[in-house]
Amino acid sequence: MRFAIFRTIGVLLLSLSVLSLLWLIRPTPAERIAPTWVVPPSSSGMPERLPTPPLILTPTPAIATEMLLVQPHLDVAIPADLYHPADHLALAKQLDQALVYVSARFGSPPASRMRTQIVHDQSCMLRGLARTDQRVLEVLTCNNLPHRRVINIAAHEFVHQLAYDRYGVVHMQSDLIMLEGIATWGAGNYWLGDSPSFRDFVRDNYRTNLLPLATHYDGRSIHDMNQLYYQWASFVEFLLETHGRERLDALAVTGNREPGSGDYVGVYGIPLGELEQAWQAWQAH
Numbered sequence: 001m002r003f004a005i006f007r008t009i010g011v012l013l014l015s016l017s018v019l020s021l022l023w024l025i026r027p028t029p030a031e032r033i034a035p036t037w038v039v040p041p042s043s044s045g046m047p048e049r050l051p052t053p054p055l056i057l058t059p060t061p062a063i064a065t066e067m068l069l070v071q072p073h074l075d076v077a078i079p080a081d082l083y084h085p086a087d088h089l090a091l092a093k094q095l096d097q098a099l100v101y102v103s104a105r106f107g108s109p110p111a112s113r114m115r116t117q118i119v120h121d122q123s124c125m126l127r128g129l130a131r132t133d134q135r136v137l138e139v140l141t142c143n144n145l146p147h148r149r150v151i152n153i154a155a156h157e158f159v160h161q162l163a164y165d166r167y168g169v170v171h172m173q174s175d176l177i178m179l180e181g182i183a184t185w186g187a188g189n190y191w192l193g194d195s196p197s198f199r200d201f202v203r204d205n206y207r208t209n210l211l212p213l214a215t216h217y218d219g220r221s222i223h224d225m226n227q228l229y230y231q232w233a234s235f236v237e238f239l240l241e242t243h244g245r246e247r248l249d250a251l252a253v254t255g256n257r258e259p260g261s262g263d264y265v266g267v268y269g270i271p272l273g274e275l276e277q278a279w280q281a282w283q284a285h
């Protein structure tokens with residue numbers, strides 16, 4: 001029972017964090033967080049593609065005006081009144097490609113199929129949330145928002161699911177730096193635009209005013225929250241490059257949702273502060 005409650009709280013908190021984040025991805029002035037240009041995933045290192053099954057277009061029983069597009073790795077549900085029906089298949093295919101890309105980048109595939117639920121939101125506030133225990137990822141959008149921004153958001157949400165599948169439910173209560181840093185890092189090109197790495201992105205955009213890594217975004221500006229997500233992704237990139245995947249995986253299941261709460265000493269032998277100094281030096285080059 002306690003477990004179920006904690007899990008529910010975790011999902012709610014994650015959803016809230018995602019909802020908050022996606023304020024960033026409104027048309028202006030935070031365009032930078034939703035890259036206008038997305039690099040096609042490289043074919044190298046990608047998981048083997050499954051043969052594409054025949055497209056199935058059927059109204060779902062619960063909502064007659066919704067179409068379900070069954071893709072090789074993903075089920076995509078799109079309201080019939082959202083976007084032009086002729087664009088639905090392209091959107092579903094691009095979402096499927098994004099899942100393949102982030103799975104290769106993250107290093108492990110989803111445990112089983114998941115569903116991406118596109119929701120027509122009249123308020124036109126682009127946002128997403130990951131119901132990882134249900135394997136449902138929602139993206140709320142409207143006709144005035146381009147498809148690519150739906151895909152950019154979904155890429156981040158997909159990684160939350162992959163992390164849940166790799167690390168288990170305990171990850172949802174882990175250090176916020178890891179929880180959101182891994183999801184942002186895993187989204188890769190979908191968040192980098194034309195930057196080659198998160199190190200470059202942070203250096204080019206935030207170099208003169210880095211925030212302490214153990215900063216919570218609660219109560220801070222949208223700009224700061226935006227910056228924290230990118231800094232955390234850069235920190236994940238740094239930990240991977242300098243200390244390897246095994247330790248990152250060990251860290252990803254520690255903490256209590258507070259940024260900086262992970263067991264850095266147990267995993268790396270030094271506290272976060274020392275790792276952060278090394279990261280800043282790495283970041284500056």
Ligand SMILES: [Zn+2]
Binds near residue numbers: 017018160179180183
């Ligand atoms: Zn997130």
